Structures are given as C-alpha cells and as structure tokens.
Amino acid sequence: MWKKCFLALISITLVGLGYRTAYSQLINRGLKSYINYGWTDFQNYPENQPVFPKFDYLGNFLLKGFDVFTWEEYRTLSPNEGSVIVKGRMFQDWLRRLVIANDTFGGVGVRFAIGGGMRTTFTPLTLDLTRLNGVRFDLASDRHQFTAIYSRVSDPLKLDYKQSFSKDWVVRKNEGVFLLGGHWESKFLRDHFTIGATFVNMYRFDSLLKLRDNSLRGVAIRNAIPDTIVVRFTDDSPEDGIGGAAVYNICAVAQVQAGDKVISMRIEPEKILKSPGVITHRNYLEASGQYHVGILEVPVSITYYFPMPKNTVQVEFKALVANDYRISIRQSHHFTIIEGSKEKTVTVSEVPLRGEWPYYPFFVIRRAKGNVRDMSNKGFVRFSYGMLTGLTTMGLNMELNLIGFHLKGEYNRNFCYFQYPVKKGDRSKWTDAAYFLTVTKDINPFMVGAEIFSIGSKYNTYHQNGPFWYFNDERQIPWQYRGITGYNNRYPLVDDNDDNDIWPDNWVDEWNIYTPDSFIRQDAAGIFPGLDKNKDQFPDYNVNNNNIPDWDEPFLQYFVDPVEFQYGADYNNNFIVDAFEDDLLPQYPYYKDEKGQHFFVTFRPLSYLKFTTGSVNIHQIAGGGINKMTYGTINIDYRVRGRGKIWFEHKVKRVRDNIPNDWWEFVLQEGGGAVGRANYIHTRFRDRLVMKNSLVHRGYLEVKYHPIRDLNIINSVRYEFNSMLASEFSDGTSQPEDKIDFIGLVCKADYKFQYKNFTIMPRIKNYWYRWSRKSLNKPYVNKNVLIPILRADYRVTRNTFIKLGMQGFPLLKNRVWNWVNKDYSYKEQDFIILVNNITYYQGYKVAWEIGWQHTYRDYEGPGLGDDNFSKFFIRVHSGISAIY
Structure with a gap:
C-alpha cells in the first residue's frame, strides 16, 4: 500500500514540475489568484509610510x-x-x-x-x-x-x-x-x-x-572686519546717580599686518559722543546716573569711536579712569547679503536689542570693583578687542551624607575666548569662578546650618552674540520656530526657568508664544514660579488653562486666592516671595556677582514648634551693593486629628539691603479683555530698595476647622510691616523715616449636603487686602471681595449629571469694593446650568457638556460699560485614561 502512495506522490510532483516548466514557456505574463480576507488581515498600501x-x-x-x-x-x-x-x-x-x-x-x-x-x-x-x-x-x-x-x-x-x-x-x-x-x-x-x-x-x-583651524576656542565670524570699534563708559550703579565713570583719556594701539611684518599704530578716537547728563570737568568727563528716553531710564554714557586701519590683527585699549565705571565695547562692519537676485551691502547698526535692561548691543569688558566714589581707584585699565568665539566651563561637585552631616557643593572655572575678527586675529580670554558649599547637621533638638557661595561677575554660561552682530546670515530667533529670524541670539547653558516647567522663560520653544495672550493659552506656557505645586505644568491659579485667572473667574475663585496672599521666604528683600519671582536671569542657586555667607540655628522643643535665628552677609563683587540681615523666626504647625490644623509663622528681620532685584509679573488690566474679563500683561517691576535700612515684621496664620462632617471653615491672614529707619548712607543718599504695610485676610466656608442622587454645596468667601505707606497718608491699594455661591448636582446615570451653579443672588450679590478707585467697584451675578457626561472608549476618556450661562456685572464707574450677556455652549474634551 505504501508503495502505491509513494508512486502517486512522485507522479504528482512530476506533473507539477512539468506544469511549471510548461507555464514558464508561455508568453502570458502571469495570472493573479483569488484573494480572500475571511481568515487573514487586510494589508493596507504603505502609501503614507515611506518604507x-x-x-x-x-x-x-x-x-x-x-x-x-x-x-x-x-x-x-x-x-x-x-x-x-x-x-x-x-x-x-x-x-x-x-x-x-x-x-x-x-x-x-x-x-x-x-x-x-x-x-x-x-x-x-x-x-x-x-x-x-x-x-x-x-x-x-x-x-x-x-x-x-x-x-x-x-x-x-x-x-x-x-x-x-x-x-x-x-x-x-x-x-x-x-x-x-x-x-x-x-x-x-x-x-x-x-x-x-x-x-x-x-x-x-x-x-x-580646515579641521585643525576649528578648535574648542572657536573662530571669529567671516566678513566682519571692523570699520570702527566703539568703546562706551557708563555708571556701573546708575540708580544711585552719583560717583559714576570718570574718564580722563583713552587711546588704542593696533597691530597691523604689513607684508611679512607687523607694525604698531597708535589710534585716536575720531568722534566722542556725550549723552545728556555728561558732566565736563577740567581734566576728565563724568558719566553718572541716568536720563530718560521715552519711558526708559538709560545710563548716562560717554562713547568713543575708533577707526580701524586695514589689515589690523590686534587692537589694545588703554584708558585712565576712576570711580564706579563700566566699560563696554562693540564694532561696526560691512557685509554682503543676497536680497532677491542681487547683492546688497549691509552696515551693522546700533539698534538696541532685546536682552538685559536697558537693551544695548554692547559687551561689558571691564567693571570697577565695588562702588567707588572718591577717585581712590584712579588708574589705567587695559583690554583687547575681540569677538566672543567660545566658552568653556569645567568643575567638580560633591555631596556627603555621614554621621548626621549633609554637605553639598561645587566649584567651577569658566573661560571665555575672544578673537579679533580676522582669520589670523589675536586671541584673548578671561576667566572667573563660581562655587558654593552648604552644610547642615542635626543635633536633636537643634539643627545648625551654613552656606558660603560666590559667583564672579565674569562667570558666563551663555554665548552672548548681540554686541557684535555675530552672524552675517540670519539665524532663527530662539523663541520662534522657523519664521522670524535675527542676527544676534543668546545660547544659554543654564536656562532661566523660574517656574521649573517644560519651557524655559526665555521662550526657547518650538512655536511662537511671545504674546501676552499666548502666555496663558498655550499648553504649559507662561512664567508662574512657585505656583504649580501639583506639578501638572499649569499654574495653580489657572487650572482650566484659559485667559482668566481663577481668582477672577466665577465658581473657581472660591478655591484660589490672589498672589498677594502667597507667603514664603524673601531673602532678597523686595517684598516678593523668592520662590515666586520671575527675574529673567539664569537659574543659578545664587545671584551672579555676589559673594556671601548664611548661618542659622534651629531649635525644636516640641514636634509642632520651632525657633530659628540666622544671619546673612552678602556683598556684590563688582557692583558694590550689600545685603546684610539678621533674623528670627517662630513656626507652629499644630494639627488636631479629625478637626483641623493651625499653621503660623512670624519672622522679624533687621535688614540693610541696597542690591536691586527687579522682577516680572503678569499684571491684571482691570476692565480689559473680552466682555470685561481679566487681561494680563507681562510687566517688569523695579526694586525700589525700600529695605536699605529697615526693621521688618512679616508672617502668616492659617486655621482650618472641620466642626462636623462635610463642613469646612478656613481663615488666613498674611501681613508684612516694613519700618524704614531714617538714615544717611555712605554714598551720600538718605532715607527718611517711613512705613510700608501690607495686610490681607481670607475667610471662607463650605458645606456639602447629599441626599440620594442630589448634592447641594453652599459656599461663601470674603477676602480683603490693603497696601499702605505712611508718607502717603492713605492706602494705595484697598480691596474687598464677597463671593456667595450655591452649587447643586443631580446624578442621572452613572456617567451623566445635571449641574447648576449660582454666584451672587438677588439679595446677596457677588460684590467687589475697590476703595481706592471706586469706579472699578461692581456687583455681579453668574448663573450656569449644564448637562455633563463622561465616557470611556478604547482607552480614551471623553467628556462633553452642553449648557447655558448668564452673566451680569454692574460697574459703579459710569464710563466702564456693564456686562450683560448669555451664551449657549457645547464642549467636548478627550484624553487618555489610565489602563490597568
């Protein structure tokens, strides 16, 4: 039997081979077979995937x-x-x-x-x-x-x-x-x-x-041979208005290539430009203080223009100066660009650029040490001219946890490389250091700590291109993507990211969000330092990511207080909590151009009680400012199980601080924006140095109480009293006796009542805050807000709800009293009813809502225009739900 099967198999195989041989001899190009997807997956064409x-x-x-x-x-x-x-x-x-x-x-x-x-x-x-x-x-x-x-x-x-x-x-x-x-x-x-x-x-x-000509020191730009080198003298501390740069004379010596030889050539300035405010003395010029250009305060300056001979490979300047000087340099040169199909010669101009305030396209090359005003530092200052071609930072870091000691620190050396902008141009460099060391030790019930630090004025972790028109072909501006370009960009090694989110504060991102509107609308955009405690990349006072802060938005404003009520350490003494400052500076652990020490001792006699005393001694290395402070703090963190807690801190500090620490904020434009809602502008604020010699009391008290289930009562107070002492300072300035006070109070309560599918949530909140200054005889900010709310939900099904909200009632309206500018006081009523559904579909969470809203706001000011509008809305949101 098996023999017959074997012969049959051989026969079939031979027939198959014969068929293939015969088929291969046909001129027919091939016959397609039937395709069926009953048991096999459909294969799509890869037309969208270039495989x-x-x-x-x-x-x-x-x-x-x-x-x-x-x-x-x-x-x-x-x-x-x-x-x-x-x-x-x-x-x-x-x-x-x-x-x-x-x-x-x-x-x-x-x-x-x-x-x-x-x-x-x-x-x-x-x-x-x-x-x-x-x-x-x-x-x-x-x-x-x-x-x-x-x-x-x-x-x-x-x-x-x-x-x-x-x-x-x-x-x-x-x-x-x-x-x-x-x-x-x-x-x-x-x-x-x-x-x-x-x-x-x-x-x-x-x-x-060639490869050997490209080193880690970098190379200067092509086609940027200087026609003119500009040297500018300004006051290194223009805000004090006295003892600025005293300039006796300045000259330059250029090394010029003449065939195989290099000859020296003395160069005198072809032009001297004196800004308003320059004082001419018998044998020197003085640039002290500032003058106004529009709304800007610009340092008084003396500017020298030096023509450069052809074939120059090096130039060195020698200036006889005194007092608190700052010396800055730049150049002017021609280069050719292609515009359309034609060549065009462009001259580097002196148009101010965005950067440090004020925005000047100059590079600081020398600064006086300290804030000298008595000519005691009169002497010659020498420096060479060159473009910044590269920078190198190298250093060591360490951390030790042993026998209760915790040490952490690092030491770094920074090198900046310059080259006169020709192929064989002379090279120069400067170097500076930065370091810090922190140490703490627990000796129960005490803890002692100390920190020392220094960041030199020349320590540099960004490639600053602005002063020199660094690229002759346009570059992408760092805060844009593709479209808008410029010639002068800054490339940081340490970002400015005060809020520690996914975007640096200098807007080096993938699309343009450089408008006030986009600051809030874009995902995780904007600068909200210290205001993202849940780390969801959105500010805690704008959780729904719209253009209205939650403290000004109906219903949400019950949960959020204005930023004035935030409390925390203020070691730079500018009335702004350090953790909340947006300063447009690299995110170093300490400020640049400062050196100092901080020592403290903490005593904890009880688990909920601690006392701390300490001292801070900081001085600027080049700037000459000081920040000296001694302080004492008492802190109570007491919890009553199941009933609530009390958190209290009071701090008294004796301060002598004349170092300015400016900051930026999103400032409410009252009455602006769509339908009278909030509009915010990113605004710079000057530190007015109101703690040059002060005794300051500041503190915060919060009491949370839960007398019965689902009833919450929360009260908090923040205060800060700055007693400015009458003083005569060594720089010749004075401070009269004065007092600046802030006090703010928040009282709120909410209750949750639930019966079957019904949930009713009455809420009420009142907050008041005031800023006052003794010399003004009346408060300059004085505001009170009353917020009555009624919320009700009805559960229709597991995923569907009917929700109702009322803020302000006929007899108890939502009220805002602005006692400084009464025109901006108003009454308001908001009503919302909606149907809400949440569905899970294939790993996606889909939420939709359909409803109606009515808002009425009545301003006391006759010219502001009241709000009275209704809207019908449908919104759908989708996200990825957790899969387990």
Whole structure:
C-alpha cells in the first residue's frame, strides 16, 4: 500500500514540475489568484509610510523602514561643505521628536537619545537645559554615571509641535555654534559620598576652514572686519546717580599686518559722543546716573569711536579712569547679503536689542570693583578687542551624607575666548569662578546650618552674540520656530526657568508664544514660579488653562486666592516671595556677582514648634551693593486629628539691603479683555530698595476647622510691616523715616449636603487686602471681595449629571469694593446650568457638556460699560485614561 502512495506522490510532483516548466514557456505574463480576507488581515498600501530597505555604511542590510534623523559634519569643500541636519517627517509624526536606543551589559545600562526637547542637567552652575535639541549618551551602573551631549545650538532644526509634516526638513549651515559636554558622577563610602566632574564647551565653528583651524576656542565670524570699534563708559550703579565713570583719556594701539611684518599704530578716537547728563570737568568727563528716553531710564554714557586701519590683527585699549565705571565695547562692519537676485551691502547698526535692561548691543569688558566714589581707584585699565568665539566651563561637585552631616557643593572655572575678527586675529580670554558649599547637621533638638557661595561677575554660561552682530546670515530667533529670524541670539547653558516647567522663560520653544495672550493659552506656557505645586505644568491659579485667572473667574475663585496672599521666604528683600519671582536671569542657586555667607540655628522643643535665628552677609563683587540681615523666626504647625490644623509663622528681620532685584509679573488690566474679563500683561517691576535700612515684621496664620462632617471653615491672614529707619548712607543718599504695610485676610466656608442622587454645596468667601505707606497718608491699594455661591448636582446615570451653579443672588450679590478707585467697584451675578457626561472608549476618556450661562456685572464707574450677556455652549474634551 505504501508503495502505491509513494508512486502517486512522485507522479504528482512530476506533473507539477512539468506544469511549471510548461507555464514558464508561455508568453502570458502571469495570472493573479483569488484573494480572500475571511481568515487573514487586510494589508493596507504603505502609501503614507515611506518604507524602504536601509543599509549601514558598510553595505549591510539593517531593516525595512524610513529615515528618521541624519547629522553629518564636513570640514572640506568636497563632496559637501558644512553641517547638515535632516529630520524625517516620521521623526515628527510617528516618533514624537524623541528616539532612544538602549542596551545593557555587565550591570551597566546604556542609552543613546536624539530629541528636540530633552531635560538635561549636569549641575546648577554648569549646565541646566530645559529642552536640549540634539543628541545625548547616558551610561549608568550601580555606583557610576556618565552623560555626554552634543548639539548644534545655533541651528538645531526646530519643528512646530502642533503640525504634521509631509516632507523631511533639512538645515545646512557652514558656520554656527556647537555645544558639547560631559558629566561623570561616582558614589563611594557605601553611597554616602558622591563626587562628580563636568566639562562643557560651546564654540563657534566654520566648516570652510580646515579641521585643525576649528578648535574648542572657536573662530571669529567671516566678513566682519571692523570699520570702527566703539568703546562706551557708563555708571556701573546708575540708580544711585552719583560717583559714576570718570574718564580722563583713552587711546588704542593696533597691530597691523604689513607684508611679512607687523607694525604698531597708535589710534585716536575720531568722534566722542556725550549723552545728556555728561558732566565736563577740567581734566576728565563724568558719566553718572541716568536720563530718560521715552519711558526708559538709560545710563548716562560717554562713547568713543575708533577707526580701524586695514589689515589690523590686534587692537589694545588703554584708558585712565576712576570711580564706579563700566566699560563696554562693540564694532561696526560691512557685509554682503543676497536680497532677491542681487547683492546688497549691509552696515551693522546700533539698534538696541532685546536682552538685559536697558537693551544695548554692547559687551561689558571691564567693571570697577565695588562702588567707588572718591577717585581712590584712579588708574589705567587695559583690554583687547575681540569677538566672543567660545566658552568653556569645567568643575567638580560633591555631596556627603555621614554621621548626621549633609554637605553639598561645587566649584567651577569658566573661560571665555575672544578673537579679533580676522582669520589670523589675536586671541584673548578671561576667566572667573563660581562655587558654593552648604552644610547642615542635626543635633536633636537643634539643627545648625551654613552656606558660603560666590559667583564672579565674569562667570558666563551663555554665548552672548548681540554686541557684535555675530552672524552675517540670519539665524532663527530662539523663541520662534522657523519664521522670524535675527542676527544676534543668546545660547544659554543654564536656562532661566523660574517656574521649573517644560519651557524655559526665555521662550526657547518650538512655536511662537511671545504674546501676552499666548502666555496663558498655550499648553504649559507662561512664567508662574512657585505656583504649580501639583506639578501638572499649569499654574495653580489657572487650572482650566484659559485667559482668566481663577481668582477672577466665577465658581473657581472660591478655591484660589490672589498672589498677594502667597507667603514664603524673601531673602532678597523686595517684598516678593523668592520662590515666586520671575527675574529673567539664569537659574543659578545664587545671584551672579555676589559673594556671601548664611548661618542659622534651629531649635525644636516640641514636634509642632520651632525657633530659628540666622544671619546673612552678602556683598556684590563688582557692583558694590550689600545685603546684610539678621533674623528670627517662630513656626507652629499644630494639627488636631479629625478637626483641623493651625499653621503660623512670624519672622522679624533687621535688614540693610541696597542690591536691586527687579522682577516680572503678569499684571491684571482691570476692565480689559473680552466682555470685561481679566487681561494680563507681562510687566517688569523695579526694586525700589525700600529695605536699605529697615526693621521688618512679616508672617502668616492659617486655621482650618472641620466642626462636623462635610463642613469646612478656613481663615488666613498674611501681613508684612516694613519700618524704614531714617538714615544717611555712605554714598551720600538718605532715607527718611517711613512705613510700608501690607495686610490681607481670607475667610471662607463650605458645606456639602447629599441626599440620594442630589448634592447641594453652599459656599461663601470674603477676602480683603490693603497696601499702605505712611508718607502717603492713605492706602494705595484697598480691596474687598464677597463671593456667595450655591452649587447643586443631580446624578442621572452613572456617567451623566445635571449641574447648576449660582454666584451672587438677588439679595446677596457677588460684590467687589475697590476703595481706592471706586469706579472699578461692581456687583455681579453668574448663573450656569449644564448637562455633563463622561465616557470611556478604547482607552480614551471623553467628556462633553452642553449648557447655558448668564452673566451680569454692574460697574459703579459710569464710563466702564456693564456686562450683560448669555451664551449657549457645547464642549467636548478627550484624553487618555489610565489602563490597568
């Protein structure tokens, strides 16, 4: 039987072979077979996914896929020139701008990442970037860690996060700025001791030069030979108005290439420009204080213009100066750009740029040490001219936890490199240091602590290009994506990110949010330091992410107090809680140009009671200001189980502080915005130095009480009283006796009553605050707000609710009393009814609401215009729900 089966199988096989042989001889190009998807998955065409075979540079097949990222560097003219970065459309659409390769071996984990917004931190004084756009390599074992980064920071190819792309994006540059760096940390002594080392370098490259000519010191810009070098003298402390720069004379000596020889040539200024306010003495000029240009306060200045001979390779200046001087430099040069199809010669102008206030395109090269006013520092100051081509920061950090001691610190050295802007131009550099050390020790019931710190005035962690018109071809402005460009950008190593969110405060992001409206509307945009305690990337006073702060929005304002009621430490003595300051400065742990010490002792006799006393002694290294303070604090944190808690702190401090610490805030424009609602402008405030010699009492009391279930009563008081003592200061200024007071009070209560599917929630809140100054004889801010609310919910089904809200009633309206400007006092009523449903679908959470709202607001001021409107609304929200 088996023989017959075997012969049958052979016969069938031969017939099949014969069929194939016969078929292969036909001129028919092939017959398609029937396709059925009853049991097989449908295969879609890959028309939207460019999938191709991919090979490595040695010709080995890797995979079938698509191009994601390419970075190539050429330092020759053939086959290509420049720095080329390509980001494929799938880098944006599929991979969401982040690609990670990882592996492990022998207990060591390795990751290699390419991304457009990677949080990268080495140490607080060396590198802290909110959104690194480049590549990074990480290696970690049980006790050792290492990170390396690389980025073309001048042209990183940013993509708009809110758009999908139908093509690959390429940026090719033959010059720009690179960032590279590395950080290592290791643990010893059973993990009690950690030590690390950091190296960070940012340098300007030119791919048209040979590799050996591109060093980590960087190279100067092409086609930027100076026609004129400008030297400006100003008062280093213009706010005091006296003892500014005294300039006796200045001259320059240029080294000029003449064939094979270099000759010296003395250069005198061709022009001297004196601003308003310059005082001419018998043998010197004086620039003290400030003058007004429109709304700006601009330092008085003396400006010298030096023409530069052709073929100059070095220039050194020598100035005889005295008192509190600041010397700044810049240059003017011509270069050619292509406009349309024609060449156009452009001259670098002196248009002010956005930067430190005021916005001047000058680079500070020398500052007087301290705030000298008696000519005691008269002498010659020498400096060479050059463009900033690179900077390097290197240092060590450590942390020790042993026998109750906790030490943490770092020491760093910073080098800035300059070059006269020709190929063989002379090079120069400056260097400065920054360090800090903190130590605490628990000796129950005491804790002692100390910190010492110093950040030099020349310590620099950003590549400042503004003074020199650094690029002759336009660059993407850091806070824009693609569209708007400029010639002078700043590339920081330590971001300004006061609110520690996903965007740095200098708006280095992937789309334009540089408008007051966008500050609040964009996801996680805006600067709200200290006001995101739940870390959801949105300010706690704008949880619904609209353009109205919650303390001014119906129903939400019950839960949120205005920022005036926030309390915390204020070590820089400008009446703003330190954790809430937006200062437009790098996020160093201490201020630049300051050196000082802080010592404190804490005594805790009871678990809920502690006393602290301490002293702060800070002085500016170049600025000459001081911040000396002694303080004492009592703190109570007492909890009654099931009934509530009491939190109280009172601090008294004796202050002598003449260091200005300006800040920025989002300021309410009352009566502005849509339908009279809040409109906020990002506004700068000057520190008026109201604690140059003061005795300050400040504190906060909060009482939370729950007498019965579901009844909450909360009362809080914040106060700050600044007694300014009559004083005559060494700089010749004086301070009359005065007093500045703030007091604010919040009282609120809410109750929740539930019966079957009904929930009723009455709430009432009243807050009042006042700012006053004794010399003004009346308060300059005095406001009281009454907020009565009734909320009711009815549960129709598990996922559907009918909700009703009333804020303000016919006999008890929502009231705002503005006793300083009564026109802005008003009565208001708000009514909302809506149907709300929440559905879960395939891992998505979908919430929709349909309803009607009516608002009526009646201002006491006749010219403001009342609000009386109704609206019908339908809204749908979608998000990803948790999957378990």
